[in-house]
Amino acid sequence: MMSASTISKLAIAGLITLSIAACAPRRPVEGATADTGAAANVPAYPGPGTGGIDGGTIGAGAPGSEQDFVVNVGDRIYFDLDSYSVSPEAYPRLDAQAQWLARYPQVAVRIEGNADERGTREYNLALGARRAESVRNYLIGRGVSAGRIDTISFGKERPIAAGASEDSWARNRNGHTAIVSGAQ
Amino acid sequence: MRLNLLLSTVAALGIAATSLVQAQTPTQGLNGAVRQQTPAQPARTGEPIEVEIDQGVLRPFQIAVAPFSGQNGTSIAGVLSGNLRRSGFFEPINPASFIETGLTLANAPNFPQWTQIGAQAVLYGSVSPRPDGRNDFGFRLYDPYRQCQLVSYNFTATPEQWRRIAHKIADVVYARMTGETGIFDTRIIYVAESGTELNRLSRLAIVDQDGYNPVFLTDGSEIILTPRFSSNPDEITYMALGRDYSRIYLYNLTTGRRESLGEFDGQALAPRYSPDGTKVAFSIIRGGNTDVYVMNLRTRQLSRLTSDPGIDTSPSFSPDASRIVFNSDRTGTPRLYVMNADGSSQRPISRGGGSYTAPAWSPRGDLIAFTKSGGGQFGIGVMATDGSGERMLSRSYFEEGPSWAPNGRYLMFARQTRGGNTNLWMVDLSGRVIAQSGYQGRGSDPAWSPLLDEMPANLGVGQGADSCSS
Numbered sequence: 001m002m003s004a005s006t007i008s009k010l011a012i013a014g015l016i017t018l019s020i021a022a023c024a025p026r027r028p029v030e031g032a033t034a035d036t037g038a039a040a041n042v043p044a045y046p047g048p049g050t051g052g053i054d055g056g057t058i059g060a061g062a063p064g065s066e067q068d069f070v071v072n073v074g075d076r077i078y079f080d081l082d083s084y085s086v087s088p089e090a091y092p093r094l095d096a097q098a099q100w101l102a103r104y105p106q107v108a109v110r111i112e113g114n115a116d117e118r119g120t121r122e123y124n125l126a127l128g129a130r131r132a133e134s135v136r137n138y139l140i141g142r143g144v145s146a147g148r149i150d151t152i153s154f155g156k157e158r159p160i161a162a163g164a165s166e167d168s169w170a171r172n173r174n175g176h177t178a179i180v181s182g183a184q
Numbered sequence: 185m186r187l188n189l190l191l192s193t194v195a196a197l198g199i200a201a202t203s204l205v206q207a208q209t210p211t212q213g214l215n216g217a218v219r220q221q222t223p224a225q226p227a228r229t230g231e232p233i234e235v236e237i238d239q240g241v242l243r244p245f246q247i248a249v250a251p252f253s254g255q256n257g258t259s260i261a262g263v264l265s266g267n268l269r270r271s272g273f274f275e276p277i278n279p280a281s282f283i284e285t286g287l288t289l290a291n292a293p294n295f296p297q298w299t300q301i302g303a304q305a306v307l308y309g310s311v312s313p314r315p316d317g318r319n320d321f322g323f324r325l326y327d328p329y330r331q332c333q334l335v336s337y338n339f340t341a342t343p344e345q346w347r348r349i350a351h352k353i354a355d356v357v358y359a360r361m362t363g364e365t366g367i368f369d370t371r372i373i374y375v376a377e378s379g380t381e382l383n384r385l386s387r388l389a390i391v392d393q394d395g396y397n398p399v400f401l402t403d404g405s406e407i408i409l410t411p412r413f414s415s416n417p418d419e420i421t422y423m424a425l426g427r428d429y430s431r432i433y434l435y436n437l438t439t440g441r442r443e444s445l446g447e448f449d450g451q452a453l454a455p456r457y458s459p460d461g462t463k464v465a466f467s468i469i470r471g472g473n474t475d476v477y478v479m480n481l482r483t484r485q486l487s488r489l490t491s492d493p494g495i496d497t498s499p500s501f502s503p504d505a506s507r508i509v510f511n512s513d514r515t516g517t518p519r520l521y522v523m524n525a526d527g528s529s530q531r532p533i534s535r536g537g538g539s540y541t542a543p544a545w546s547p548r549g550d551l552i553a554f555t556k557s558g559g560g561q562f563g564i565g566v567m568a569t570d571g572s573g574e575r576m577l578s579r580s581y582f583e584e585g586p587s588w589a590p591n592g593r594y595l596m597f598a599r600q601t602r603g604g605n606t607n608l609w610m611v612d613l614s615g616r617v618i619a620q621s622g623y624q625g626r627g628s629d630p631a632w633s634p635l636l637d638e639m640p641a642n643l644g645v646g647q648g649a650d651s652c653s654s
Contacts, residue, residue: 120555125453
């Protein structure tokens with residue numbers, strides 16, 4: 001069951017995310033390699049996890065559940081254009097992921113690396129893999145054992161935001177921590 | 185099942201090809217006609233007789249494609265005209281303007297009636313049944329200005345194969361007029377797309393080069409990427425992404441047999457056959473680092489070709505198998521590199537700014553095609569194998585993944601409009617002919633097959649049926 005306060009917290013967080021996204025300046029489209037320092041387009045932290053493109057019931061979920069992880073911790077962090085280093089804005093969420101994984105040591109995860117559509121297919125797969133590895137290394141650095149973390153790159157094949165805009169591309173450059181097993 | 189049956193049926197049906205007997209001419213036959221008129225009427229000054237590909241043609245070659253007589257004869261002429269027009273080197277004349285109709289193989293055309301409408305070549309033929317149930321598909325190609333026969337030929341095949349035969353005839357005509365191998369008796373393997381941006385269905389599919397006979401080969405449960413042909417057009421390799429796995433498959437189009445290239449310690453991507461089909465070059469991602477490997481398909485022996493911290497991927501063999509081009513971002517921005525097939529002597533070849541990815545070595549060996557991005561655009565270009573002479577052939581909001589036609593004169597690639605769909609496009613080496621491919625549905629990652637059969641060996645300038653060259 002979801003409490004009223006959780007609902008309002010979610011709603012507020014959602015509004016913040018939306019308003020920040022809406023205010024993000026629109027710049028002309030850059031080539032895939034141009035380093036434009038796209039920090040302004042990185043989706044806001046902290047905020048609710050996106051839950052990816054999977055459906056599911058809305059709610060905070062029981063402690064230790066996948067829903068708990070997605071809603072209360074956040075399962076996705078975002079990357080700058082053409083970058084694969086974890087940005088400082090993502091540290092709190094990954095720290096929270098590591099803490100959650102420490103609390104539920106039976107959980108195994110798969111880090112999915114994603115890229116925006118402004119790149120060629122194979123290069124984007126390799127770029128997504130670098131992003132997934134960056135997240136994995138960060139979590140290992142926070143004490144999660146390597147054996148619990150698998151990685152895969154989806155390249156530009158699994159976007160979560162539609163539309164040819166800087167905002168959508170920013171959301172599609174992400175590392176998604178998917179729970180594979182062990183959640184309650 | 186139906187699909188595999190269909191494909192294997194096509195593959196199993198032999199097509200016999202023979203030269204038409206030289207001037208099967210009755211008394212009023214073509215030899216006579218030619219001899220009578222040739223001396224009096226040399227080629228008109230300034231009329232190009234053969235298409236000069238290398239110098240580019242501003243005005244396409246005017247060709248009259250008359251309806252063939254017999255079963256599906258009009259449709260055959262339609263397929264021929266479509267193919268020739270799409271090549272960019274021919275402009276079929278509107279049949280409504282033809283003065284002479286009812287051409288038969290036994291007779292030469294009435295030349296003045298064709299030069300009068302500006303026809304630089306006249307193509308006609310007939311489909312006639314044989315006692316064994318198959319058909320003879322005979323045709324002749326004339327130069328009405330020089331009043332000589334450029335080529336004639338007869339294919340024998342089942343009636344159902346008329347469309348395939350039309351492609352073969354188009355290849356003969358294209359080869360005779362341009363001196364280049366044809367491109368029409370080929371198929372395209374690609375990724376058919378449907379659904380929405382966030383819920384995209386992708387299926388492996390194959391279609392004739394002109395957009396006919398599209399067939400789905402997978403059901404959409406996996407995301408399909410980068411299918412490529414072997415030198416044997418029955419064999420392909422491609423990559424598939426499931427919800428929690430990634431795999432390279434080898435797939436036989438005739439038997440429907442599919443096998444995994446192998447399970448690797450890391451994600452595998454970007455497969456491409458060696459020119460003889462005995463190896464597959466691809467990349468493996470280990471610990472976030474992507475390197476190029478090659479696997480011998482017979483021994484299953486895996487060799488590592490690159491080992492630096494950069495992204496090394498999209499390997500493509502030179503046609504003599506001695507070298508491999510790939511892209512690497514080891515110095516920052518992705519550039520094209522060439523190495524020996526054993527991984528030695530890796531050196532950058534691309535020279536410009538922007539990022540270079542997805543290279544493809546031409547089947548002729550002389551050029552490397554690539555995708556280049558920068559300035560907010562993506563484009564398809566070519567360069568010599570040492571990186572010199574770079575030329576962009578096409579540019580737009582987004583395009584990627586050039587695949588060479590078997591004659592090394594055209595590239596097919598995927599182009600996406602901003603916020604819109606992705607379709608297959610083709611461009612010729614001059615950059616002059618740029619159009620959507622014959623297949624106009626949504627799709628990406630096209631790969632052009634080799635010619636499905638060898639062209640008949642006894643066709644060619646100076647051979648029996650050619651009276652223009654003597």
